[in-house]
Amino acid sequence: MNRLLNHNNGLNIAFVFKKRLLTYGVLFAITVSLFAGCTSKNDGLPPGDPDNAGLFLPGDFEAVAVVDSLKGRARHLTVNTNGDIYVKLRFPDDEGGNAALRDIDNDGKADIIKTFDDYIDRSSYGTEMRINKGYLYFSSVTRIYRQKLTDELVPDTELELILTDTQPPRQHDTKPIAFDKEGNLYTVFGAPSDACQVDDRSPLSPGMFPCPLLETRGGVWRFDADKKNQFQEDGQKFATGLRSVVGMDWNEQDNNLYAVVHGRDYLHSTWPNEFTAWEGAVLPSEVFVRLKEGDDAGWPYHYYDQIKDGYFLSPEYGGDGEKQGEDIDKLTDPVVAFPGHFAPNDILFYKGDQFPERYKNGAFIAFHGSTSSNPYPQSGYFVGFVPMENGVPTGPWEVFADGFAEQEIILNTSDATYRPMGLAEGPDGSLYVSDSKKGKIWRIMYKGDKDKFGEAQLAGMEKRKRTAPNIKTPVENEDMIVSEDDDLDKYKDENLGEGGKLYNIYCAICHQRNGLGNDRFPPLNNTEWVLGDRTRLINVVLKGLRGEIFVNEKSYTNVMPKLDRLTDEEIAGILTYIRQSFGNSASGITPEEVAGVRKANAAE
16 A cells, blocks of 8 residues: 555555445456356456547547646657556656556556656657567667566666667657567667758758768667667678657567658748648658568659659759659658658557457558648647558558647647657556657457458548548648638738748748747747847847757757748748747848848958
8 A cells, every 4th residue: 555655656554445446346246247158358457548548549549548648748658568658758857757657457547657767868769669678668769778577566676778879869860669570679769850951941952962861860769679788880781771760669560660750841831932821731752661671762863752662862852843853763662652741750569468459460651740741731640550461561551549739720839739659558458559749548449340440430430531630741732731810811922022922932830820839849939049149139040049948938959940041031031020920029130130140250
């Protein structure tokens, strides 16, 4: 009883006593049922929440919220053979970067929650949490650790350092983990760039050739899963051409590594003459790939177009949306090519028997959701499924779980209530899904007749794939949405001056057309950064901005690319528009002011 009184949820004696009574009652009912010879095929599964914890699911599936929120929010998660859940926290507290959850009365809800393991380089990226051969493996952006699991909820064994990445944390520095059958561990060294440009993410900046980042980044490396204190040079490069990978899994059926890959960003805002706003919103594809040793997935020289079904030359290397370039036949073809910016953050091959047979050996994929689909609805924010056999799709991809965002149209990323992040399979075949915004965790179960599962149960999800604004491919111009206020037209190009049009091209993809920003990029309304020091504001555009800043007391760390290739008149127009829009009413910026700051910078 004392252990229960000490856990983080602060359960009191009355609550625990009530839970125990309920448990005994359930056990008694089950015992009576057994003697009566009328056991249910759903014995052992807890009831789902009345509203499936907010989710849309195929017929006869149910969901229960294991926990409504975790203090440190959540990234990836894993489930032990006894049902204990281990979660990688997004914002670790002083007691550790991991959380352990236990359901003691089998009602599907976590009764004990404890944080543990204080370690180096904890960050909002997370990142991974896996169990392999009795060890709990987890990663930060620069390190991979493991601990031997015991009967205790929180492992009390030695914290072993398996791998250290000696480079400081940068963009795309996630460390997903997968294991093969030969004792190897696979992880990613992400590319700290969007497209290997001379000036990262800056309009019209060419790509470096050959891309020097590919020597040590932008790929998957293989290591000994049991060897401690390894560095990158102790491993072997396994595959390349991978800008950003957050989710990997080993498919035991065909004995291959699979990954879901984030495509590059900003096709329209960096190359507005070659790509329209609609093309920037739906391209390039987020690909699901099978990786064999020596494979190349194309980055940064090529991107995959799911509409034209092929690799195309990146604009940084002379592409215009039509040129395919050389040697594309040597690139790894996707297993599935999803629409752009869905942000696939985890993949799980289902091995259980609880779900209907069609799900066996198929791949569940958690789509975290876009931040750069503006001026069209943000996309993703659901869990998809690819039916497969021996590593080959047996049908088109499907929507398995939706409703996480709790919004019909997601204008800004910050509007989404939840964002699906991690996937894990429980010992009974239940599917667990974690959320990165509040730390909610769902357990999804099947309660129907598996032999009768078919098109009728899938019809609702198929309709969502065709019609839901966060899933369907938007119709060009028709599905554009830039604001939720009464005047939807005021941010459209045709109703703006030149400064506003340039803002929509170069700035709105991050700060949004209404200037309110999102979780990753700061707002431009009522902030000292916009309304204060004019020279500093001009330099943000000319020089870009890196490192942590605070806007209205909130921290932001994403890169602001420099836009020094724009003329003085263009920069002045953009800044004047910002200072006189979104509720701002400051004086304009003149081309002469921009020229003066540019000249002063050159003299430094």
